[in-house]
Amino acid sequence: AQTVTQSQPEMSVQEAETVTLSCTYDTSESDYYLFWYKQPPSRQMILVIRQEAYKQQNATENRFSVNFQKAAKSFSLKISDSQLGDAAMYFCAYRSGGGSNYKLTFGKGTLLTVNP
């Protein structure tokens, strides 16, 4: 079974600074997808960024980028120019690449605080 580990329960960053959230995973599969989801307090979970395992290039979405190290099974999220609205719980998630498998395996989450 796949597992996802987020070793940082909490992180804090100053507004406009850069922060990196860590995620490692364990799998024997070669085809899979990795995601970072953001869950603001009392609000809906939304997708921040995703990475296909077969792509070597790291995904980027505006101020959000990932460092995907497939051999090390590491998938960290970098948030640049942090904003107050980035404060949330961030979850790393894994999904098998099989066509009909929609199960997401989540890490325990990292609570990000943004200080003004």
Added chain:
Amino acid sequence: KAGVTQTPRYLIKTRGQQVTLSCSPISGHRSVSWYQQTPGQGLQFLFEYFSETQRNKGNFPGRFSGRQFSNSRSEMNVSTLELGDSALYLCASSSGTGGKETQYFGPGTRLLVL
């Protein structure tokens, strides 16, 4: 497009009762997945439905069941509620065609079992 909606948003039940939660996916989406979120266990996959058929199932007891209707709306039922069933129940919808597609989450139903 309207997002994923879940009803009710809050629910209080007592032990031994049963509860039914509803999820309406984004229009055109045929896959609905359910997750349980608790402080201790985090986010855990319950099951996924596609075109009225359960396609994947997590490791939950048989007290947890679900179904999907022809309009893709899904319901989740928990029978004989236990205190440990108190949680935020999230549903997520997607087209169901596989690949890298995004799953969109609803706001959740917060269930408190007394």
